[in-house]
Amino acid sequence: MSDPKSDPNSDNERPRGYLGKLLATGEDVLLIELQHSFVAFRLIVGALIYTVAVLVSVSLLWARYGEGRNWIAYSYILALLGLPNLLWRLTVWRAHQYIVTSRRVIQISGVFTKAVIDSALDKVTDVRTEQTLLGRVFKYGDVEVLTASETGKNLFRMIADPLAFKRAIMDAQQELFRPTRGRG
Secondary structure (H helix, E strand, O other), X not given: OEOHHHOOOOOOOOOOHHHHHHOOOOOXXXXXXXXXXXXXXXXXXXHHHHHHHHHHHHHHHHHHHOOOOHHHHHOOHHHHOHHHHHHHHHHHHHHOEEEEEOOEEEEEEOOOOOEEEEEEHHHEEEEEEEOOHHXXXXXXXXXXXXXXXXXXXXXEEEEEOHHHHHHHHHHHXXXXXXXXXXXX
């Protein structure tokens, strides 16, 4: 999705919203990803199928029982119920974020009630990726972060560009463990 360090419009500002509240002092966001757009596409197709099914059903009722039944005309409003459902599902999809910072890997989900899972980079023991053939072609897959903590693993499903996400984790780990000059 975005690389805050390479964004020319970013003055390395602290992220706003919920993510900004989660970050510790001196913690930088290195990469933010969402689930692949195929997930959003699947939600859109589902809403369209619902809308078309309602429109066809109501039209068939209208054709069979005639114009004398006003309740049939009002049934077209049912087709509009697919729109708020679609908007809600896209909002939930957009709220599900995968973040690599200079100190940890974070998974945020939820719109009103937030759920946060994070893994400290110094506890990450391995990063596993899995991509199907279609996943390699369209750049999506699963990333599993294995840790030495009690939870053991953190699974990121259908993430966009999983190899870039894995690289960002490995690069952040390397930077975290790099000895700094002047400390003795």
